[in-house]
Amino acid sequence: MPRKLIGDWLSPLIYFADNWTSRIGMGIVTTATVLWIFLLPTTLRGEMQNPYIGILSYLVLPGVFFGGLALIPLGIIAKRKLSRRKGRVPTSFGPLNWANTEFRRLVILIGLLTFANIAIGSQFTYGAINYMDSVTFCGKTCHTVMQPEFTAYQDSPHSRVECVKCHIGPGASWFVQSKLSGASQLIAVTLNTYPRPIPAPVHNLRPARDTCETCHWPQKYATDRVKIFPKYAEDETNTASKTVVMIKIGGGNNGIGIHGTHLGVGVKIRYAPSDEQRQTIPWIEYNGPGRQTVYQADGTKGPGNMAVREMDCMDCHNRPAHAYQLPERALDEAMFAGKVSPTLPNAKKEGLELLKATYATREMAAARIPAAFTDFYKQKYPAVYSQNAALVAQSGKEVLAVWERNIFPDMNVTWGKYPVNIGHTDFPGCFRCHDGSHASPDGKTVTQDCGACHTVLAVEEAAPKILTDLGMAPAEDTKPSAPSGKK
Ligand code: HEC
Ligand code: HEC
Ligand code: HEC
Ligand code: HEC
Ligand code: HEC
Structure with a gap:
């Protein structure tokens, strides 16, 4: 230097x-x-x-x-x-x-x-x-x-x-x-x-290719899966029933089943939603081995200025880690698990009413729900209450737990704020496309055939035979025994 x-x-x-x-x-x-x-x-x-x-x-x-x-x-x-x-x-x-x-x-x-x-x-x-x-x-x-x-x-x-x-x-x-x-x-x-x-x-x-697929891969064949949907009626005995469907999940390499048809080798589905939450889908384009088919809802002419998105795992599994439920289903599941006892008369109806009421804060719900549930039995079913006080108290707490998992007043998260796209009962889900009215120019539609996605094995049956056959539900399980002291 x-x-x-x-x-x-x-x-x-x-x-x-x-x-x-x-x-x-x-x-x-x-x-x-x-x-x-x-x-x-x-x-x-x-x-x-x-x-x-x-x-x-x-x-x-x-x-x-x-x-x-x-x-x-x-x-x-x-x-x-x-x-x-x-x-x-x-x-x-x-x-x-x-x-x-x-x-x-x-x-x-x-x-x-x-x-x-x-x-x-x-x-x-x-x-x-x-x-x-x-x-x-x-x-x-x-x-x-x-x-x-x-x-x-x-x-x-x-x-x-x-x-x-x-x-x-x-x-x-x-x-x-x-x-x-x-x-x-x-x-x-x-x-x-x-x-x-x-x-x-x-x-x-980030696209699912880079995240979900580090742990799951769509080519893997997933065997058909039996799913049971328990349900309790809003009557005094909480009449129990079960729906059983066998879901055809399928896999990529053979291009079969739900995974295979949307994400199989050489398949690319693009769609254009017309709303922020992607709940309305007027335009769908299927690119599969050897053909391209465009399906459109009535009156739609191309994607226009709607944002086009390539379908991936998140379009069906949009809530893999943050699923919120609707009150009916959440309560059904809590009752099926025995947390809210189905043996308490009118438990479904009363629980549902408390869940659907509005509480300004989580503290208010915590103070109100278990207390109101207990009061209901004290007043309407004093005999049941006196012999099942602990069960009533515990069930009331579980009704609150359902509420606390789903409602967050500070963040304006209330019932149904975040739709779940798997299925079609609670939210449009699969039927956003599979509603039978999205048609291609030659008149083909995205299927709404009940047998395409699943085999419906039982619909709201008290004791589905299929479950007994599979050894999954002894018939006596489905009918709760009446609690002592019931009038
Ligand atoms: C770091 C690894 C990892 C990543 C990343 C991951 N998963 Fe999973 N996933 C798992 C594991 C482990 C299980 C099994 C949990 C169990 O058996 O209870 C699972 C289970 C599942 C299930 C089955 C749930 C059920 O009800 O049985 C679905 C669906 C799923 N994952 C979807 C996704 C989607 C969609 C993404 C991307 C957004 C994703 N996963 C990302 C590890 C992962
Ligand atoms: C067209 C909709 C759709 C797409 C796209 C989709 N899945 Fe699924 N997947 C389903 C349905 C339906 C089930 C059955 C489970 C249910 O009904 O809860 C399922 C089940 C699963 C399971 C559980 C399988 C088992 O054996 O229990 C995993 C894991 C999974 N999917 C991961 C993925 C990943 C990862 C992707 C993206 C590569 C993906 N899925 C794309 C609809 C879809
Ligand atoms: C298995 C993958 C997975 C994991 C693990 C996961 N998330 Fe998510 N998260 C998602 C997906 C997918 C969405 C998009 C939901 C949609 O598009 O509807 C999302 C959405 C969100 C949102 C946006 C608001 C909403 O509810 O859609 C927030 C905030 C969030 N996640 C926070 C978290 C936090 C915090 C954690 C860890 C405690 C976490 N996530 C773990 C997959 C995951
Ligand atoms: C974005 C639109 C879209 C959504 C959402 C969607 N699909 Fe599809 N699905 C398609 C298209 C497009 C095809 C292929 C149609 C064709 O073959 O031309 C298809 C095909 C299928 C098939 C094969 C049907 C047959 O005739 O063999 C199954 C099964 C299926 N979808 C299940 C599901 C399930 C289950 C869900 C919800 C979890 C779902 N899809 C959600 C667009 C969609
Ligand atoms: C595009 C695919 C698809 C089509 C078409 C379809 N389903 Fe489903 N359905 C599903 C999936 C996926 C689930 C599972 C949802 C879940 O895992 O929560 C389901 C669940 C169900 C359930 C149980 C859900 C509940 O809440 O009780 C019933 C019942 C049912 N479907 C009936 C039907 C009937 C009837 C038709 C014909 C009109 C039909 N489905 C057409 C995909 C489909």
């Missing part, structure tokens, strides 16, 4: 840099650099799945870094001005060696800062990364905002799958995208401007 340059530029710089503003700037710059280097391995590995670590390493730390960097010349300029005004600018600056006080101070300062930062940073970043990747962080940090999703998640088949596995997935580019949306979400939460409820579908959700 030319000696002249060092003498002319560096020495005065180091002399003038010996001031507090520049020192603080250097402190900030070293801290940001060391922390950033600590985060680097996680960021580069690509398995970086957390938006907030990204926010930290791509937005916050660089911001801090440049802020600190700007302080250094500011301090230098200020000190030079001051020295000039006071006429104390030295005529020559010391050489860059240990004898030079300013140089010595600078080297020691940077050395100390680096050492301190490494010592602190190594402890801090590891813990912070682990914490930010955790379900607790995602589900609880913004408690009110995520409470509905976190609650439903804990009750889902994916309760052991981390939020980031579905919401971000592996790889760098989605990571950056999610980070950017994460940043705007943080701002919305801070300013309290986020929408309630959080709108679904999530538009920047």
Whole structure:
């Protein structure tokens, strides 16, 4: 390096840099650099799945870094001005060696800062990364905002799958995208401007190919699955019945069944929904081996200006981790599980009424529902109550539990706010397309044949023979014995 340059530029710089503003700037710059280097391995590995670590390493730390960097010349300029005004600018600056006080101070300062930062940073970043990747962080940090999703998640088949596995997935580019949306979400939460409820579908959700398919793969053949839908009537005896369907799930390689026909090899289905929630679908395009067929609802002429979407897992499994139920079905399931006892007269009717009433807060529901359930038996069925007080109390608590899993007044999440697209009984679901009225130009329709998706084995039967044959439900199980003391 030319000696002249060092003498002319560096020495005065180091002399003038010996001031507090520049020192603080250097402190900030070293801290940001060391922390950033600590985060680097996680960021580069690509398995970086957390938006907030990204926010930290791509937005916050660089911001801090440049802020600190700007302080250094500011301090230098200020000190030079001051020295000039006071006429104390030295005529020559010391050489860059240990004898030079300013140089010595600078080297020691940077050395100390680096050492301190490494010592602190190594402890801090590891813990912070682990914490930010955790379900607790995602589900609880913004408690009110995520409470509905976190609650439903804990009750889902994916309760052991981390939020980031579905919401971000592996790889760098989605990571950056999610980070950017994460940043705007943080701002919305801070300013309290986020929408309630959080709108679904999530538009920047990563395609299922990259998330769901890291654990499930559509080519895998899934055997047909028997599903039982229990139901209790709103009468005094809570008359029980069961619907049994055998669902033809199928698989990709053979292009059969539900999975195979939509996601098999060479199949691509595109559709255009006319509403935000994708509940009305006027236009469907099927691209299969050797043919393309377009199906349209009456009066539709092409997708027009509707957004076209390629169908994937999420179009049917839209609530794999956050499914909310309608009150009837939720209560039926709680009764089937014996949590709300079907032996209590009018339990379904009374439970349903309490579930459907409006409560302003979760606290109010918690105070009201179990108490009202108990009061009902005290007044209407005193004999039943006196002999089954514990059962009534426990059932009342379970009615509340159903409510608490589904309703979140703070986030405006009420019954039916988030449609579930599997099936067609509670929400349009499969019938958004399979309603028999989406037709191709040659008059073919997307099938509504009851036998295409499932074999309906029993509809609301008290004791379906099929279940007895399968050894799944001894007939006597389906008729609850009357509780003692019933009038
Ligand atoms: C098995 C995959 C999966 C997991 C695990 C998962 N989610 Fe989701 N989540 C989804 C899908 C799919 C949607 C989109 C729902 C839709 O489009 O209707 C979603 C939607 C959401 C929404 C938008 C609002 C809504 O209800 O649609 C939030 C908020 C959310 N998830 C938070 C979380 C949190 C917090 C966790 C961890 C506690 C988590 N998710 C775990 C798949 C998942
Ligand atoms: C990290 C792995 C992982 C990811 C990612 C994942 N799942 Fe799963 N999924 C599982 C496991 C494990 C089970 C089995 C749970 C059980 O047996 O109770 C499961 C079960 C399911 C089931 C069956 C539920 C039932 O009622 O038996 C469906 C449907 C499903 N997943 C859909 C999805 C969809 C859709 C996505 C993407 C949004 C997804 N999964 C992402 C691990 C994953
Ligand atoms: C056309 C709608 C549709 C699409 C698309 C779809 N599924 Fe399914 N899937 C179903 C139905 C219906 C069932 C039966 C379960 C039910 O009714 O609850 C099912 C069942 C499953 C199960 C449980 C299988 C078992 O053996 O119990 C898993 C896991 C699953 N799907 C994962 C996926 C994944 C991953 C994708 C995307 C690659 C996907 N599904 C795409 C409709 C669909
Ligand atoms: C976005 C529209 C759309 C939705 C939603 C949809 N499907 Fe389909 N489905 C199609 C199309 C398109 C075809 C293929 C029609 C063809 O062969 O031309 C199809 C075909 C099928 C077939 C094969 C029918 C046959 O004739 O063999 C089954 C079974 C099926 N779907 C089940 C389901 C189930 C179950 C659901 C709900 C979980 C569902 N579909 C939701 C569009 C849809
Ligand atoms: C496009 C596919 C498809 C068609 C067509 C279809 N279903 Fe279904 N159906 C399903 C799926 C998927 C489920 C399972 C829903 C679930 O897992 O929650 C179901 C569930 C049911 C159930 C039990 C649900 C309950 O809540 O009791 C009945 C009953 C039923 N279907 C009757 C019919 C009848 C009758 C027809 C003919 C008009 C029909 N389905 C046509 C896909 C279909």
